[in-house]
């Protein structure tokens with residue numbers, strides 16, 4: 001029996017409030033780089049990363065967007081065909097957690113997947129490095145409760161700065177997207 005090497009393209013969309021670290025997480029994952037300087041993302045763009053998963057060569061196409069812009073202005077094309085949606089909040093900023101419901105619902109509205117109730121999301125609580133965790137305002141428990149209420153979404157606490165849990169989170173993204181494909 002021969003082993004086939006199949007190529008698979010997976011589209012991943014990253015959403016969340018401005019400044020939570022969407023671009024930083026993507027840069028850390030794809031380029032192993034982190035910059036302290038904040039440069040707001042304008043519009044939307046994607047980067048790709050290839051990963052070998054069992055007999056498949058998977059190309060993750062990761063779409064990053066501006067948290068600052070109004071959602072609708074991005075257009076449906078940005079969300080269409082997504083295999084997974086990564087939601088990001090900052091564990092030190094309550095508002096970025098409170099707006100997760102909006103991002104979640106807007107994504108489903110725009111992407112309009114065949115089965116919204118089973119569409120794969122992943123939640124990342126970023127910037128856990130800040131102040132050794134002393135300035136966080138959203139507990140892990142609270143975040144996990146939200147995930148449970150939204151159909152048991154996988155949850156990772158991350159630091160784009162210290163490359164903490166970033167690879168693990170995106171590996172979960174790839175696996176989840178693949179399972180949904």
Ligand code: GTP
Pocket residue numbers: 016017018019020021022023024025035036037038039040041042065066067068126127128129130158159160161162
């Ligand atoms: P928009 O493009 O405006 O939507 O923001 P964004 O979500 O892409 O945020 P970005 O990645 O640009 O990060 C915002 C700021 O937070 C930058 O100054 C980053 O250096 C900083 N930052 C991002 N992730 C982390 C982190 O894990 N820890 C710390 N300490 N700072 C971070």
Ligand code: MG
Pocket residue numbers: 022023024039040041064065066067
């Ligand atoms: Mg950005």
